[in-house]
Amino acid sequence: MxxxxxxxxxxxxxxxxxxxxxxxxxxxxxxxxxxxxxxxxxxxxxxxxxxxxxxxxPDLEKIRRGADDILARSSVASGSKQKTKRRVKKRKNTCVPQVGFNVTNPTSPGSSSSAWATSTATATATATQSDSQSKIGNEHIATGSATSTAWSSASSAAQSSSVPNQQYNSLWNLEETWSGNSFFDHWDFWNHNDPTHGVVNYVDAGTAWNEGLVSINDKGNAIMKVDTTQWISGNRKSVRLHGKLVFTGGLVLMDAVHMPVGCATWPAWWQNGPNWPIGGEIDILEGVNNFKINQVSVHTDNGCTMPDNQKHTGYLTTGNFDNRNCASYATSNQGCGVRDADQTAYGDGFNNIGGGVYAMKWDKYGINVWWFNRNNIPADITAEQPMPDQWGLPMANFPSTQCDPYKYFYDNINIFTSTLCGDWAGGIWNYADAGETETCAQKTGYASCEDYVRNNGDKFQNAYWEVAYVKYFNSTTEL
Structure with missing residues (x-):
């Protein structure tokens, strides 16, 4: 380029x-x-x-990130200069074995007692690239030595002691747990203009704490809200969090009890590279307004496409461009999106069952996303010994056959956003989509998303995240 x-x-x-x-x-x-x-x-x-x-x-499926989007992606790197990256080796532009989870975090924020533990594991290769497409969920052991660096802390040790004693043959080591009173220590509060043109002002940490936009509830879960002042003349205050951990590959779990819902809302839990779209974007949980289903998407630099034989429970979204071309510039940022019919995975359906766990696995075979509602969380996840090979087909599968997951995705951080209106939620204000039975214009009686937001603070009481944890796991088998 x-x-x-x-x-x-x-x-x-x-x-x-x-x-x-x-x-x-x-x-x-x-x-x-x-x-x-x-x-x-x-x-x-x-x-x-x-x-x-x-x-x-109107692109009902993919009205997305807005004209200033590239500025926001670039600022992920420029706003996070304290995050120095540690690499095991320089990657080539082919799907070679990688360290499944390269982390950078010189200190352990929020941990009262912690220590670095470094381990080296060697395994023999038994799987091929073609095998991975017939066994999407299976773990494949890569030839070579894998060096992983893990945190051991008093808080994680205490948490681990409460899980079942059953042992699983997991190929993933727990690296970090972000939860409880130290949850917000692991995030930067991003307080720049919303690149998606939402009716929000993202605030700094001090403002967020002082005005009750973030808190830890009596269950030890993290709360992230938008301002609910009834009438405002400008934008509503909100929170956007950027994780302090920079990683390439691995397994990330997020347990949420509640997510923002309602007309004008646009919540997302996603991850992003250093210089968008270079480094990639993976939207794990995202939607707008009164969507009933989740949309998982990837956005990349030119060259990443999806084959005809993706193996997942979801289905590709449609739009104005080729829905198998994930390149952001070539598709006006449409990218490759996958939706699933499970209505517990997003919005009111998600909240009504107390949420659940989203899992994102990123390895040399591609990127896969699973959803487990509160009543169906695998025991191996609860035991912190995840076994993705036992989870069945993912909700969304983006295989490596035509898109090298270490060329098009690297040095990512996790992000939580809660914007209002903007290019997507506001852009389809007059359209019903993703299981909606009426438009937000019809439901609210407001012709404008912006007017609705500025005059109805009480309607955003449910526009909040309640997150139990975010956990990062490292593969023991990829170098």
Missing amino acids: VHSTTALTLFTAAALLSSTGVTAHLPGRDGLAARHAHVPAHKKAASAVADAARSLI
């Missing part, structure tokens, strides 16, 4: 404006004019006309 000097100058100026609180809008849909600054003027004009025409057509 080639960037001109002009393009870099535009992005630098935009980033500086963003850091001072001024929203910087790059010309052209999805902020791509800077990327293509070297294109002749007459071609720019023709492209702008085509983009303008396309923007008038």
